[in-house]
Amino acid sequence: MAKSQTQQQQLLVVVSTIIVSFLLLLSLNAGVAQGKVDRFFVEGQVYCDTCRAEFVTRLTEFLEGAKVKLECRNISGQGDVTYTAEAVTDKQGRYSIPVDGDYEENICEVMLAKSPREDCSEVPNDPYTRMAAKVPLTSNNGVVDPMRPANPLGFMIKNPHPDCQQVFKELGLVYMLKKD
Numbered sequence: 001m002a003k004s005q006t007q008q009q010q011l012l013v014v015v016s017t018i019i020v021s022f023l024l025l026l027s028l029n030a031g032v033a034q035g036k037v038d039r040f041f042v043e044g045q046v047y048c049d050t051c052r053a054e055f056v057t058r059l060t061e062f063l064e065g066a067k068v069k070l071e072c073r074n075i076s077g078q079g080d081v082t083y084t085a086e087a088v089t090d091k092q093g094r095y096s097i098p099v100d101g102d103y104e105e106n107i108c109e110v111m112l113a114k115s116p117r118e119d120c121s122e123v124p125n126d127p128y129t130r131m132a133a134k135v136p137l138t139s140n141n142g143v144v145d146p147m148r149p150a151n152p153l154g155f156m157i158k159n160p161h162p163d164c165q166q167v168f169k170e171l172g173l174v175y176m177l178k179k180d
Helices: 002-036 127-132 164-170
Strands: 039-049 067-074 081-088 094-100 106-114 120-122 147-149 153-157
Touching: 039 067, 039 106, 067 094, 081 094, 081 106, 106 153
Parallel strands: 039 147, 039 153
Antiparallel strands: 039 094, 067 081, 067 106, 120 153
């Protein structure tokens, strides 16, 4: 009887070892599989810059139906485009662009593509605007969250809102409206 109890204990140890080994192998395999395909979500908002300020104010109107384009270019060589995707904004002016893959050796940026409003369709062309929409699309930078926020992007309105001077005054900024 003592012999059969010892055999049962040995069998229990062997079965437990096999189960634990299987679970470890399964979890290790899942981790490797996750490392092969990174999935990111580039998210941001698009607005109508009603004061031509190039930043969000209390008079800002977020745009539904605006089109944005994500473009990744290789940082070495000629800067060839390696990835592009487009998205359209919802009622709050928000968009989300799913991206599969790691683009560590790329510069990725979101750009304004098309405005739903004819009176608010000018794309700012200063260098700061392009820099403001850069997003890192790699998991090798210490960021764990797959959501990658892009700064808000704004189309400029043709004629500024009449209350813009007051808004700038509230912000402690000097506002000078160009008169043509």
